[in-house]
Every structure is written in structure tokens, then in C-alpha cells.
Amino acid sequence: MSEYLSKIKSPADVKRLGLIELERLAEEIRERLITGVAKTGGHIGPNLGVVELTLAMHYVFDTPRDSFVFDVSHQSYVHKLLTGRESRFDTIRQPEGLNGFMLRTESEHDSFGAGHAGTALSAALGMAVARDMAGGNEHIVALAGDAAFTNGISFEALNNIAAQTRRMIIVLNDNEWSIDKNVGAIAEYLHKIATSQTYISLHDRATGLVEKIGGKAARHIVRKAEEAAKGIVGRGMIFEEFGLEYYGPIDGHNLPLLIETFRVLKQLDRPVILHAITQKGRGFQPALEKQKKFHGLGPYDPATGETKPTGQKTYSEVFAESLTKLADIDDKVVAITAAMPNGTALDLFRPHHPNRYFDVGIAEEHAVLFAAGMATKGFRPFCAIYSTFLQRAFDQVVHDVALQELPVVFCMDRGGLSGDDGPTHHGLFDISYLRGIPNIVHMDPKDEDELQDMMFTALRHSGPSAIRYPRGIGPGSVVKEKPVALEIGRAEVIHDCKPNSDVAIFSLGGMLPEAERLAAMLRKEGCSAAVINARFAKPLDHECIARYARRCSLVVTFEDHVLAGGFGSAVLESLAEQGIDTPVIRVGWPDQFIEHGKVESLRAKYGLTAEAALQRVRPHLRHAVGA
Numbered sequence: 001m002s003e004y005l006s007k008i009k010s011p012a013d014v015k016r017l018g019l020i021e022l023e024r025l026a027e028e029i030r031e032r033l034i035t036g037v038a039k040t041g042g043h044i045g046p047n048l049g050v051v052e053l054t055l056a057m058h059y060v061f062d063t064p065r066d067s068f069v070f071d072v073s074h075q076s077y078v079h080k081l082l083t084g085r086e087s088r089f090d091t092i093r094q095p096e097g098l099n100g101f102m103l104r105t106e107s108e109h110d111s112f113g114a115g116h117a118g119t120a121l122s123a124a125l126g127m128a129v130a131r132d133m134a135g136g137n138e139h140i141v142a143l144a145g146d147a148a149f150t151n152g153i154s155f156e157a158l159n160n161i162a163a164q165t166r167r168m169i170i171v172l173n174d175n176e177w178s179i180d181k182n183v184g185a186i187a188e189y190l191h192k193i194a195t196s197q198t199y200i201s202l203h204d205r206a207t208g209l210v211e212k213i214g215g216k217a218a219r220h221i222v223r224k225a226e227e228a229a230k231g232i233v234g235r236g237m238i239f240e241e242f243g244l245e246y247y248g249p250i251d252g253h254n255l256p257l258l259i260e261t262f263r264v265l266k267q268l269d270r271p272v273i274l275h276a277i278t279q280k281g282r283g284f285q286p287a288l289e290k291q292k293k294f295h296g297l298g299p300y301d302p303a304t305g306e307t308k309p310t311g312q313k314t315y316s317e318v319f320a321e322s323l324t325k326l327a328d329i330d331d332k333v334v335a336i337t338a339a340m341p342n343g344t345a346l347d348l349f350r351p352h353h354p355n356r357y358f359d360v361g362i363a364e365e366h367a368v369l370f371a372a373g374m375a376t377k378g379f380r381p382f383c384a385i386y387s388t389f390l391q392r393a394f395d396q397v398v399h400d401v402a403l404q405e406l407p408v409v410f411c412m413d414r415g416g417l418s419g420d421d422g423p424t425h426h427g428l429f430d431i432s433y434l435r436g437i438p439n440i441v442h443m444d445p446k447d448e449d450e451l452q453d454m455m456f457t458a459l460r461h462s463g464p465s466a467i468r469y470p471r472g473i474g475p476g477s478v479v480k481e482k483p484v485a486l487e488i489g490r491a492e493v494i495h496d497c498k499p500n501s502d503v504a505i506f507s508l509g510g511m512l513p514e515a516e517r518l519a520a521m522l523r524k525e526g527c528s529a530a531v532i533n534a535r536f537a538k539p540l541d542h543e544c545i546a547r548y549a550r551r552c553s554l555v556v557t558f559e560d561h562v563l564a565g566g567f568g569s570a571v572l573e574s575l576a577e578q579g580i581d582t583p584v585i586r587v588g589w590p591d592q593f594i595e596h597g598k599v600e601s602l603r604a605k606y607g608l609t610a611e612a613a614l615q616r617v618r619p620h621l622r623h624a625v626g627a
């Protein structure tokens, strides 16, 4: 039983503690994070890194009056623990439980929801300007990781902040890690600042003095140290050039120093950035040793950090292995990731073709444009970007790739419901947002082997294509040694039917087992059913759709995607165009944001199962028992 943490019902309780008690609370928080996330899975490393920062922020500022805006907000667990959600912490990412990110509907202390990177500075600036316009004096504090500064939006905000507000605090939480090691010029620049020897020694001195003296004198010394330090790094400080006053770097685990510094920053009438150096995974040895793995993971042993071996290969791994094969046979194949070498499994590709692997940082728009540029010179870029993150690069897909018919392949991992991460991460919109774009081929494999074939098909195709595949493992099909090219726009008939049959079931991607189960249930009820693996959401197999819609009295479509504008919608359009009025039942996600939870139970809740489909099909059946 924790002595301090269990008594924290709101940030007001944090403010009542003395420094020594705060240090103890920090220890208890770490313990709670390590043991709690061991059961639920989640972003343990990032949260262990911001324990002191979050504590100091809540000690000095006053949410919900003041607003904290966390970038990505995967590091908001400590904030959740301090804002009345400690007793429900074990439910994080569980069905009906706490969300793994900030959520405005979850708490008045969550001023802004996020899950995608790069949003904190712009959102915080919007709040600051709104406050200024209303004549308010509350504080707006944005906390963003070093990798968030590889994102274009952060720089769009930086370009705008000094012109728009005189008061806003940015905390740069610099642990040198994105999910993988942070990359690029900004990462190197921050590294240079953080490792400047003189800087650090000045800092240590200031820190020591703050601890000894405390109060006003200490603040003066910190400022003096910081001013001197600024001179060392030079006047070209990038943040100063943007009109922000730069403070730091300071030790992001030194609670007294952080508290003193925040107290100083609170007084200032100008936008400031505090550069705090933190350690991802601090206090948990396995997380310190394996930074990448412990950024975010499933349940683990809290003593050793061990996780259960997964066994079967994930779709991401099959993707990476297949891309390696394609790169072996075609030296124009290149792989591009936007800071997700681990999530997309491209880190398996990298050792085989290090010169044809590019991690461009959290910069999806740039990744797509970069791919487009390479494609103009004859390369065949495979952009591995989660379905949800490709939303960022919509215009680049339209304006730069599709319009110029460049052969870029979008490999959309997490296409479909992503489960525990929730609505920020579900990949439920890519058919809708891509299928209206001319020239794009949109594919969705039924299994791992078909994923490889689709990648090969995309490679042989002269224009842009997109392949979506789900999170985690597939049915476990054997992946052929050599891929074969599919005929573009041709569906695969899995179970045929004769004229005058009952139901034609068109399934897209990983929903095929549900479609087959529905067909089996229908057969049991004395009905005939065809099952077709659509393969392509664009171009559709219009001829096949027409043939089976004419043969059967009902069409059913299955997709792991929103119904609005999705595959079923495309089938309806096709039928309307062809003048066929066979009724259609569409199975897919409704027109609302789907909460986090287990995929199976959410599918059951929202009717994406054979059983639910059968209930809807029955009233339409001519020969059904009990129809």
C-alpha cells in the first residue's frame, strides 16, 4: 500500500507535500507504473521518464484552471495518477477503462486529447491566444518530446508563437529517443546542447545551490548559470531565433530544480521553452536496457521485464520480410518509415539493405513527398505508414503522388481496428480517404501470403498503390517462396454458387473468416451462399459484383473499416451504376469514433460478426428455415 500516492485525489493534494515527501511520492509513482502497466501493457518507458516533470508541473501550476497539453499524450499516465484516476489505473487501456492517452471526456484535467505526434504546440498556442483574447491569466503549458520536434506541425507552431502570444510555456522533454533512437538534424542539435560539458557543470553547480539555498537567491543563481550557458552554445540558438526564451538544459529528474524553474517561468511575460533532459524508462532496468521495446508494449513481468514470446509472425514482420525479398530482386526498391522502424518491422529490413532504408522522423507528409521525389528518378519507394498516420499526408498522396501517377506504394499497417490504443490509432478511414483519388490501387489481403503477392503486384504496377493490413497476427498462412502478381481489380471467388442462390458475401481483407462463418451458418439453415474475397477496394471487380448480385437475392459486404465511404459503399455505387437493385447489407464500423478495447469484443458490440450479420440477413431469405 502506498503511503502518499493513495492519498492523492487531486493536484491540490500534491501541493500539500514537502520536498522529501514529493521524492517519496515519485518513487511510489514509479512502482505503481511498473507494476500496473505490467498487467495492462502500455507506454511504460515514456512515463517513467516524466515522473518528476509531471509532479513539478502539478506542484507549481493549477489544473484544470491552467492547461497542460501533452504531445502524443502517451506520457500522460503520471498526470492521470495525480488527477483523481489512481484507483482506476489498473483499467488503463482495458475495455471500459481509462484511455491510454489524454481524453477530454475522461477528466477536466485533460485539456486536449491526442495520440498523434506534433499537436501540442499548436493546440497550446490556440489556448494561449484564446486566453489572451478573453483577458484571462491562466497558464498554458505544452509538454513535447524531442521527437515531436521532428514533426512539421511543431515548427509551424514555433513560427507562429512569438507573433501571437506573450505568455506560453513549452517543456521540451528530451530523452534522445523517439520510439527508436531519434534521428535527424534537430536530434543532433539537441544532443549537442545536452552534452556540452561546460553546460552540464554549470548546471550541476546551479542545481546544488538551489538544493542548499532554495528561494530567491537560488533562482538568481539558476538564471545566471543559464545566461552563462546560453553564451556557450551561441546566439544562434534555434528557439531564440523563433522568439522563444530558451531555458536549460536542466536535469528533468531534479525535483527541487524543476519546481524552482517552473516558479520562475510562471512569472515571465514572454513565451519560453524549458529544455529538460530526462531518461526514458528511469527506475526500471529492463526499460533502460531496451529503450525501444519498453516505449510501449503488452503485459510483461514486472521483476524481469520479460514478455511472452508471440510465436506466429505478425503482418508487419511478413511485410518486412517480403519487402526484403523484393529489394533482393529489384535494386530500385527502397523502404521509408516515419519514425516507426519497430512498429512497421522495417528494422528487420534495414540490416539487409541499409542503403535503401530511410527513417525520416515523425514526418509523414515529408515521407510521402520524399518518396514521390525518389519515384521521379526511377526508384520504387515502399512507404510503411500506419493507416491512422497516413491521414496526415492526405494532400501529398493526392497532389504529389497520385496526380503525377508516381509508383509509390503505401503500406498501411494497422489498417482496421487497432484495439487497446483506441480511436486515435484505429485505422478505419483509409478506404474512404483514398478511394476517391484517381489512379490509386487499393488492396487488402485476406492473409499473410496474399500480402506478399499484393506487394509484388504493387511493385509491378506503374502507378501508385496502397495496401492495408491489420495489426498483429493473421491466419498464419504459409508465405510462398516466390510471390505472384495478382490481376489488378480481380476478386477471388472462394465459394461459388449457382444462379438463383440466396446470398453473395463479399469480404475485404481480414474479415474473410467471418464471411466464411456466415456462409457456413447460412448453409446450415438451408441457404446457398457464395463467398468472394474482394482483394481490391479500388478498382472494384465490377463484373464479379454484377454476376453474383444477379445470381443471388441478397449481397452482404464485410469490411474492417467505417461503412461511410468504405468498401460496402463502393459495392453499392457499383450496383447502382450497373442498374442492379439486389439489396445489400453492409457489415462494418458505424459512423462514430470507436472506443479502445479488445478487437473481438468491440466487433461483437458493433455487430461485425457472422452472428450479427445472420440476424440482419434472415429477414431477406427466401428459403430460410423460419424466415
Ligand SMILES: Cc1ncc(C[n+]2csc(CCOP(=O)(O)OP(=O)(O)O)c2C)c(N)n1
Residues within 6 Å of the ligand: 046, 049, 071, 072, 074, 075, 115, 116, 117, 144, 145, 146, 147, 148, 149, 173, 175, 177, 178, 179, 280, 295, 338, 339, 340, 362, 364, 389, 392
Ligand atoms: C503522427 C504520428 N506518427 C507516429 C506516431 C508514433 N509515435 C508515438 S510516440 C512516438 C515517439 C515520441 O517520441 P517523443 O516525442 O520524443 O516522446 P518520448 O516517447 O520519447 O517521451 C512516435 C513516433 C504518432 N503517435 N503520431
